[in-house]
Amino acid sequence: MQTTADIDVLVSEVGPRDGLQSIKAVMPTAAKKAWIAAEAAAGVREIEVCSFVPAKLLPQMADAAEVVAFARTIPGLTVLALVPNLRGAENAIAAGAHKIALPLSASETHSKANLRRTHDQVIEEVRQIAALVRSLPADRRPGFEGNVATAFGCTLEGPVPERKVVELACRLVEAGVDEVGLSDTTGYANPQQLRRLIRLVRAEIGAERLSGVHLHNTRGLGLANALAALEEGITTLDSSLGGLGGCPYAPGASGNIVTEDLVFMLDAMGLRTGIDLPRLLAVRRILAEALPGEALYGFTPDAGLPKGYEPGGWGIATAA
Amino acid sequence: MQTTADIDVLVSEVGPRDGLQSIKAVMPTAAKKAWIAAEAAAGVREIEVCSFVPAKLLPQMADAAEVVAFARTIPGLTVLALVPNLRGAENAIAAGAHKIALPLSASETHSKANLRRTHDQVIEEVRQIAALVRSLPADRRPGFEGNVATAFGCTLEGPVPERKVVELACRLVEAGVDEVGLSDTTGYANPQQLRRLIRLVRAEIGAERLSGVHLHNTRGLGLANALAALEEGITTLDSSLGGLGGCPYAPGASGNIVTEDLVFMLDAMGLRTGIDLPRLLAVRRILAEALPGEALYGFTPDAGLPKGYEPGGWGIATAA
Numbered sequence: 001m002q003t004t005a006d007i008d009v010l011v012s013e014v015g016p017r018d019g020l021q022s023i024k025a026v027m028p029t030a031a032k033k034a035w036i037a038a039e040a041a042a043g044v045r046e047i048e049v050c051s052f053v054p055a056k057l058l059p060q061m062a063d064a065a066e067v068v069a070f071a072r073t074i075p076g077l078t079v080l081a082l083v084p085n086l087r088g089a090e091n092a093i094a095a096g097a098h099k100i101a102l103p104l105s106a107s108e109t110h111s112k113a114n115l116r117r118t119h120d121q122v123i124e125e126v127r128q129i130a131a132l133v134r135s136l137p138a139d140r141r142p143g144f145e146g147n148v149a150t151a152f153g154c155t156l157e158g159p160v161p162e163r164k165v166v167e168l169a170c171r172l173v174e175a176g177v178d179e180v181g182l183s184d185t186t187g188y189a190n191p192q193q194l195r196r197l198i199r200l201v202r203a204e205i206g207a208e209r210l211s212g213v214h215l216h217n218t219r220g221l222g223l224a225n226a227l228a229a230l231e232e233g234i235t236t237l238d239s240s241l242g243g244l245g246g247c248p249y250a251p252g253a254s255g256n257i258v259t260e261d262l263v264f265m266l267d268a269m270g271l272r273t274g275i276d277l278p279r280l281l282a283v284r285r286i287l288a289e290a291l292p293g294e295a296l297y298g299f300t301p302d303a304g305l306p307k308g309y310e311p312g313g314w315g316i317a318t319a320a
Numbered sequence: 321m322q323t324t325a326d327i328d329v330l331v332s333e334v335g336p337r338d339g340l341q342s343i344k345a346v347m348p349t350a351a352k353k354a355w356i357a358a359e360a361a362a363g364v365r366e367i368e369v370c371s372f373v374p375a376k377l378l379p380q381m382a383d384a385a386e387v388v389a390f391a392r393t394i395p396g397l398t399v400l401a402l403v404p405n406l407r408g409a410e411n412a413i414a415a416g417a418h419k420i421a422l423p424l425s426a427s428e429t430h431s432k433a434n435l436r437r438t439h440d441q442v443i444e445e446v447r448q449i450a451a452l453v454r455s456l457p458a459d460r461r462p463g464f465e466g467n468v469a470t471a472f473g474c475t476l477e478g479p480v481p482e483r484k485v486v487e488l489a490c491r492l493v494e495a496g497v498d499e500v501g502l503s504d505t506t507g508y509a510n511p512q513q514l515r516r517l518i519r520l521v522r523a524e525i526g527a528e529r530l531s532g533v534h535l536h537n538t539r540g541l542g543l544a545n546a547l548a549a550l551e552e553g554i555t556t557l558d559s560s561l562g563g564l565g566g567c568p569y570a571p572g573a574s575g576n577i578v579t580e581d582l583v584f585m586l587d588a589m590g591l592r593t594g595i596d597l598p599r600l601l602a603v604r605r606i607l608a609e610a611l612p613g614e615a616l617y618g619f620t621p622d623a624g625l626p627k628g629y630e631p632g633g634w635g636i637a638t639a640a
Binding site for chain 1: 473475479507511538539541543544547578584588589590619620623626
């Protein structure tokens with residue numbers, strides 16, 4: 001999603017989808033709604049609220065339609081849903097999602113393990129979803145994004161050739177997505193690699209079609225990668241409140257970058273997100289109460305805001 | 321210290337000083353020696369091995385002279401010692417340190433609390449140390465660095481005026497230091513602020529006199545700040561093995577950036593450090609054995625190296 005005139009960076013919260021699908025506990029629907037409402041009230045403009053997958057595969061997402069219906073009632077919030085295939089897209093559209101996102105893993109080994117589909121099969125699915133989207137009247141037509149997952153390396157295949165990522169980004173656009181995102185699913189990316197891949201992909205599909213990246217903090221480079229992406233003109237960054245859905249400190253961990261730390265960095269740098277950081281920090285309580293025993297992460301929440309911090313722009317950054 | 325022709329970035333290990341002085345346990349001298357030797361063997365070129373302060377104030381540093389004498393025997397290693405005053409400098413020089421570093425806190429409140437001295441008093445001390453250094457024959461003359469501490473904000477004063485940091489950097493140079501460093505003692509820095517302050521200070525004292533920064537990861541921005549510093553042409557980065565000396569995840573924490581994560585980032589970006597990352601990771605065992613119960617941090621050590629990682633430059637970064 002493109003940022004609007006009053007913000008510089010769109011922080012896209014993915015915790016209700018990426019976070020919740022990665023833990024065993026099932027969050028009650030009421031808590032999901034409270035979480036989404038509280039983050040929106042803190043100023044978050046886009047939330048990936050669920051994934052439309054069969055409930056027998058992911059019971060955490062069984063209430064996807066109800067969650068989307070609720071989130072749609074929040075003014076100013078873009079409601080995003082992940083869809084693995086045409087069936088999921090149909091359900092997401094019926095529920096009223098403003099935007100749907102489909103992952104396509106650059107590692108075909110990972111694609112087969114994750115979606116049980118080859119690249120060709122996923123692209124065919126994208127083509128059918130795009131046709132469905134185009135068939136809808138303009139006021140009911142959702143945005144459609146394709147995300148190249150494992151774009152910076154794969155835990156199964158190891159290094160992923162950049163030309164493969166560029167090729168898949170092109171194929172996604174040809175098959176009909178509006179936008180392409182790049183996902184560091186495995187926490188392998190480094191700033192230099194990220195910069196180069198953003199440039200390579202944009203050179204092929206156009207800068208306006210690549211506005212967002214999805215980063216993990218598995219090796220501690222999450223915010224350094226976010227900084228590199230910003231410098232390349234990326235304006236949408238995914239993150240997860242409390243780093244939910246993966247212990248970023250443990251072996252095999254897959255934690256997203258932490259929303260609170262990301263917003264602190266952006267805020268301190270003087271970039272406008274529209275988010276009130278103290279209010280955002282207070283949302284953690286909803287997660288802590290609804291998911292007892294589940295670890296919440298974040299350096300800024302642990303250390304606290306610096307002395308002299310002012311919401312909406314930090315004094316130190318402009319101290320004369 | 322300037323980097324040499326065969327490396328791009330000098331990773332300056334500060335754990336034996338900054339790490340050990342921040343924990344209660346006293347590491348046995350033999351373990352310190354083993355640690356220093358093992359890091360040097362892994363390719364680390366500069367280590368801040370101790371602080372020359374009275375043993376009754378910091379019993380962890382009581383063996384400073386012995387540690388310096390040992391470290392000097394390691395070929396190719398620059399042995400750095402922190403000194404709070406002239407007396408400390410005399411002892412460090414007598415012990416044979418290749419380089420001495422003195423902290424000057426931009427926050428005068430912090431300076432009085434930390435060194436029990438005003439800015440004027442610290443500068444006078446610097447002047448006397450510089451005179452001592454100049455009086456020595458060239459082959460026994462150590463490098464002399466002044467570090468502006470709390471340069472990005474202070475837990476006591478809050479925001480620190482940038483003009484104060486620039487002014488103190490100038491006064492350090494006038495008083496006779498060879499080089500100036502900037503220290504984010506409190507973990508308040510953000511990439512934008514760091515960039516601006518590096519430029520402001522360099523504009524006044526010359527780029528060649530500011531080659532290093534000392535960063536903490538208190539709010540998770542440590543590596544993002546390191547990236548920003550690199551982009552500004554900084555070539556020396558301080559870090560601590562295992563993030564020793566401060567829980568970076570806990571309230572009030574003051575952890576340095578983790579050497580292992582920093583080296584992983586630099587390595588993955590294709591920057592040469594001279595350090596063998598798998599060998600560096602193995603050094604953690606010495607700390608774990610010598611400091612039972614002390615927490616060691618690091619995302620890369622916890623998550624492991626990516627599949628396909630190759631020492632001395634990572635395949636993914638250049639995957640065609």
